[in-house]
Amino acid sequence: MKTFKMGGIHPSENKLSAGRPIQLANIPKQVVIPLSHYIGNPSEAVVKKGDFVKVGQLIGKANGFISANVHASVSGKVNKIDVQLDASGYKRLAVFIDVEGDEWLETIDRTPTIISECLLSREEILKKIQDAGIVGLGGATFPAHVKLSPPPGKKAEILIINAVECESYLTCDHQLMLEKGEEILIGVSILMRVLDVKQAAIGIENNKKDAIAHLSKLAEKHTGIRIEALKVQYPQGGEKQLIDAIIQRQVPSGRIPIEVGAVVQNVGTTFAVYEAVQKNKPMIERVLTITGKEASNPGNYLVRLGIYLASVVEQAGGVPANTGKIVGGGPMMGRSLMNLNVPMAKGSAGILFIKAEESLRKPIQNCIRCTKCVRVCPMGLEPFLLMNQSERNMWPEMEKNRVMDCIECGSCSYTCPSNRPLLDYIRFGKTTVGSIIRNRK
């Protein structure tokens, strides 16, 4: 079975919420929609206090090319535009809306019928994707239209859909594939049209056999789309790793996937593209997995953006008593949340409750030169060396050792028998070297 060549680990999967149908999250009295939940410039608010907004109405306008629109996810009155704490405790501008009814924009098609015909031109589709504020739902939340507009002179040969979901615990993409398979495939054909490519491959890890079977059956009707079952291996969901696994091409250091003729999109993004293009529905909600070994009711929820995570958690049975840490996202790439009074953002994929006894770090010991970290690094770096250099502030040496290639997957820290905080130091070095490089330009 296919997988990427270099490195990788296989943590216990713990897909506790697999097969749980997607439930609608209750809408509370107030939602708070952050104006920046993606890489790039924050958007500018186009509503003001007291305005009545409908579901799907534009409230934040993209500011520049690498930026995305923000839409109201509920209908109601704008209470205020103020700062709101984000998941890491820093303040960001957000629009507070007091919910009144559930009034949608007339242009949005809310019927469940599936529209497979798409006769729009490439530019019209791109415009719709950009207007709908779609960002990559894999985690990096990079605006989707940027990836879909390759730089001049570059041509994509294949569209790769990332349905790997290699993070433990998370099941939101898995469940979406089972419930919205047909829509996803139509979304893929729309993206193929935009990129003008003849083939597309959907990469799914082999621990989701039902999704592979379901999509393979549906894909027979669509020309050029194939389903690739992949060996379960973390971090297969990394863009460069997935390209390696599916078409056996390696993206050179410091380059982007289009250089080897591939464009990668997340499966959730594909569904959002379908909704935006065929149903005129902007990005106002996404699937969120709430899980944990002691969670009373692990499950998948369709959550409108801006709903406080605390409200969704309450609906899912509350925080388990023996919780030491709450992580936003998966256990490998996710970050601990300071509190649950954080609004749902476009990049939120999961809420994970970690038991108190599993949540603490073990004491750091000396490096025993076992090179386990080197063997598991999917980018072929030497994490132990980078950490040492980072501790000693050796920035030029770190740059030579390709610290900027690090995808921050955390495999090195996971595997280290001495519990060394490899990724923490490498990320520190990467931030510093990154700013040195930016200042040089």
Place this chain on the structure above:
Amino acid sequence: MNTIVLALIILGLVGAVSSIILFFVAKKFQVFEDVRIAQVEEALPAANCGGCGFPGCHGFANACVSAPSLDGLLCPVGGNQTMQKVAAIMGRTAVESAPTVAVVRCGGTCDHRPRTSDYDGVKHCFIAHNLYSGETGCSFGCLGLGDCEVACEFDAIHVNPITKLPEVDEEKCTSCGACVKACPKLLIELRKKGPKSRRIYVSCRNEDKGHIARKSCDVGCIACGKCEKVCPHGAITISNNLAFINDDACKLCRKCVEVCPTNAIVELNFPPRKVKEESLV
């Protein structure tokens, strides 16, 4: 005998030719270095801390010699004394500058700032700062993980294990600025040492609105503006919900310290106030 003479002549000739070549090569590739650079370097403290803004003491000596005047050049470690020595070597007059010292602008000790979370990661301010805002509700305050302590080459700043805040040893601090660069929260500032080391400064960097700042810390600046109004010298300005005292204009009258409702303004090394007689009665 003959062999010895021959050897002497040949060696002598080789020596003479080589010395002529070496003479011209040395002339051609001569690098002129002002002798005063070495002299100035001798007068400097040789700490190589970089506090002057030049790469090491040699770099600073070079700059002193090549600059038209000593304006703006200061060795923070040696202070005015060293600069006078340098001026004597250069035959110029030294510009007197007030000595400065590092101050930590955060007063949020454990008693004043309630904790909202526990940090279990690497004990390194920069790493913690990149991850999240800190263990307390104040996202501007000190993380207490000691990057400044590691950066200080003079053993002058230490994190107090009880208050979890760094404290500056005035005797040892040379105001080289290494801690200023190391602090990811930009809390440390180089301020004038003041007469008899008397200083007044706002010990807070919180730019939140008053009620938010108050919630997260008892001694935070809430930007009420009382100090700005009471200051007779116009030394205090409030911007971004934060008061700042300009140490050039401050006359150390201590009026602002008295009016500050949250005790965010700190006075250092002043004699204890005289208790007014009326209040005793």
